[in-house]
Amino acid sequence: MARFNVSGLLVLFVALVLPSGALALWPIPRNLTTGTSALKLDTNFTISVNVSDSPSDLVDAVNQTKQYLENDRLGRLVVGRGANDTAALSGAKTISGLTLSLEENTTVNSIAYEARLKLEDRVEGYRLTIPNDGSDATLVANTTLGLYRGLTTFSQIWYWYGGETYTLEAPFEIADLPAYPYRGLGLDTSRHYFPVDSILRTLDAMSWVKINTFHWHVTDSQSWPLYVVEYPDLAQYGAYSAQQVYSEQDIQNILSYAGAHGIDVLLEIDTPGHSGSIGSAYPDYIACMYETPWSSYAGEPPAGQLRMTVPEVVNFTTSLLSSVAKTMPSSYFSTGGDEINSACYLDDPITSTYLNTTNTTLNGVLDTFTNSTHSALVGLGKTPVVWEEMVLEWNLTSLSNETIVMTWISSQDAAAIADKGFRIVQAPSNYFYLDEGQGSWVGGDPFGGSGTFITWQYAYTYDPLANLTESQQALVLGGQQILWAEQSAAQNLEPTVWPRAAASAEIFWSATQPGGIPLNGTEALPRLQDLRYRMVQRGLNAIPLQPEWCSLRPHACDQYS
């Protein structure tokens, strides 16, 4: 994070809420100066890339940006949607170009390459200048990834009315870089299969809010949709159907699309729990497979966990994870480790016999199992990622301090993880689970609940550093919202996720408003409205946040206003 220096930029003033509307930037740049001049975008607006040997994904990003500039056609969220801006535009200058360049002496890599570096080596900052005198805008960064983030910001500047694409807030001076290196979105493709198109569309939307990690919980006990060359039986018997498999080509498409959109793919193969679907191909490897009552052996149906006492199973799992991990360009790989059910093992004759005859504990066999899988991943150059139970519930000597730990059970749990010295990704269910509030789906349970729907504004109140000491805070790499898919599929993916997942995107990119003012939902709402309407203009089914009457009148529907 040291390769970009913003200290040279003089922040003149901070414009947060303009009388005529809202600033449509999301996440809000860290350093931002705006003015009050109208400025029109030329119909022949050009984006010049002043980068030698420009990588093809940067060229694609420039072309995509031009398409957004032409097609977004977002009317300002005021009554009349811009009809009253005609006077302001009559004398406005026209800007005809944006020039992209890299700082001197930088090595030119593709966006995808930069997006997949270790977190501490990722450089996403940029400087964007949009004058109000009609001269060209400039975008400068240290990396193509930084240029990509700047293009994303540039595309959010503009409104449209009556054939004109314009802003009323020129000039702009933006010096931006993320507060946290990890900004993710999680998706579970095991409870339901999501077609590749749905995933690509999700990656698009992630890129619009500068989310840089797709945490892909690809398998679970319900289904195994992942094709693995060395283990084709897993998908053949474990997928819902032959049509619900991510083929090698599908996976490559997702990886390269993600990379070109500045997104790293953190794949998770959850072990040793949440693995019942492996039993479809390898029934001997799974304890308590489909056992009933499921509630005795798993948090949800069906039950099934890897028999980690059996050496063949340990070898198989290690080899399987290696087979998958070696095809993944990311520096990270998650082995899961959540919700290991002890009863499943203790009631399993094979496991319990081993434990009894060898006088071993579950903790001991989990340590051996994890040592085997993690050693293999480290050997492939991957940093393992695990769920919080692996450090809070189990006492494993096999976990290197390099391991990244993902919280989920509660927003209270980070301190205990930090106490053990691990780096943290914050995904607390009580703020960031997008499936909460969909109600119970267990059959015969008409009165069962499933948490409360977490609104964007509630998620937005989350403080990733709460209750942490300064040294503990340094261990927080970022965080993410996540969609578990018990009741989500392609049909409701977009409205369930968007624009809610923009909440964490801003928490972890911006951390504060410019000038260090704490994030505040009342300030943020009009900007998020703009983002939501722009998402809809881009064809994404993002939910409305208020009645449109309120959307067109910022703050008119605030509480007791």
Next chain:
Amino acid sequence: MARFNVSGLLVLFVALVLPSGALALWPIPRNLTTGTSALKLDTNFTISVNVSDSPSDLVDAVNQTKQYLENDRLGRLVVGRGANDTAALSGAKTISGLTLSLEENTTVNSIAYEARLKLEDRVEGYRLTIPNDGSDATLVANTTLGLYRGLTTFSQIWYWYGGETYTLEAPFEIADLPAYPYRGLGLDTSRHYFPVDSILRTLDAMSWVKINTFHWHVTDSQSWPLYVVEYPDLAQYGAYSAQQVYSEQDIQNILSYAGAHGIDVLLEIDTPGHSGSIGSAYPDYIACMYETPWSSYAGEPPAGQLRMTVPEVVNFTTSLLSSVAKTMPSSYFSTGGDEINSACYLDDPITSTYLNTTNTTLNGVLDTFTNSTHSALVGLGKTPVVWEEMVLEWNLTSLSNETIVMTWISSQDAAAIADKGFRIVQAPSNYFYLDEGQGSWVGGDPFGGSGTFITWQYAYTYDPLANLTESQQALVLGGQQILWAEQSAAQNLEPTVWPRAAASAEIFWSATQPGGIPLNGTEALPRLQDLRYRMVQRGLNAIPLQPEWCSLRPHACDQYS
């Protein structure tokens, strides 16, 4: 409801849950006999209409049914999706035709005509026979509307695998008719505008579950999207934009599409509350228009109610409702009447001066106002429909006992309405509000809630006759679920409504399982799964009800199973 007689049908046995899967019928027919024979649908399957001068909407319905039979391609919800049915199908007979006919001596009317009759005159019953010997199926009814319902049932019989369209449950003997004449779905198009295409798609889905009334809450304080020939200023100034108006042609398209799909359109123009948008064109007619703090004058922003003490406003409203009602083919029209805010009137100088100088009460002026609007509607042959406050909160001599009263505040309120002798449509918010659980949308309210998401299985436990005496029960015409659109728009309409709104569709069509067994969510779930998957096959974004692992294994994910 007397024109159809099912007593001649001998119900031999009732098959509710087959070992090999579920029965895909929703709502479940009142009288149903199934067998265990496999039966294939001929690739040249024909539907013959043995009706003289067959109306064009019946011909369209037949063609639509043929398209569903060809395109649904719904795999059975079992592991393998039908791959294991090949053996059963090898010796199966093939059925090549369905013949539709009306009972003798019936007048042939269009489906639309039949769908718009008074509730007591609507005849929706039918008899459907599907032999298992390869001979043609027959569908008989007293009306084209009944034939339409039977076609809907017929299209739900069939599964698909590997090029074969088939059932495993022939023969079928079905004698069906609805338990309640009113089975609705409500949609609010004021908080958000829904494009005509979204409404037509909703009408499609309603027809699939035999919902027969589209309760269109078309206007409210937020916007006035309804074009009215005599009052064009209302939409010109009160709509969100010129593109967010239902034109005369749009309205005709919706009305005729609804009619052809067996659906009556109950239009609601809510008065005298929920009418602030009228003030955009007629500011003098509205009390407390956009007054702040809005929470003092309205349940939600913006405030605004018709100044019902002003004779010009009473005349305007009466003329406006008449202008709209006369273009509506329905026998019913709703004048709303919910949530009248007294403070709005008492703080309004014009209203309070009138009340003080004439020594009149709000109740008195509301009575005069209602008498004027309802008399005009009755003069047009319309039966007025009102919300429950009009009889429970106000004491109006102007309400004829013909008036239909819609509950919403609580499922406990029907008895008090019945005590006053009014007929009832049940739309209790605590069971039937589809927007509950979306969270607070008021700005600056991060911790605000908005009820709990009401799952289909909870809505399905609703008993429309609970706490009513036998004579009170006779006043219940039916009921509906409803979507208020503060946080819903085209982007999330389908996943928010479907398949949840099928819950009330079955409550009010079937009332019980065949044989009088009470409806039961555990029995219903596999059938509703079938319906949801069929909806998806037909292109509707209906939400999944369980992880697909469960969907393919009926009852495996029941509680503690």
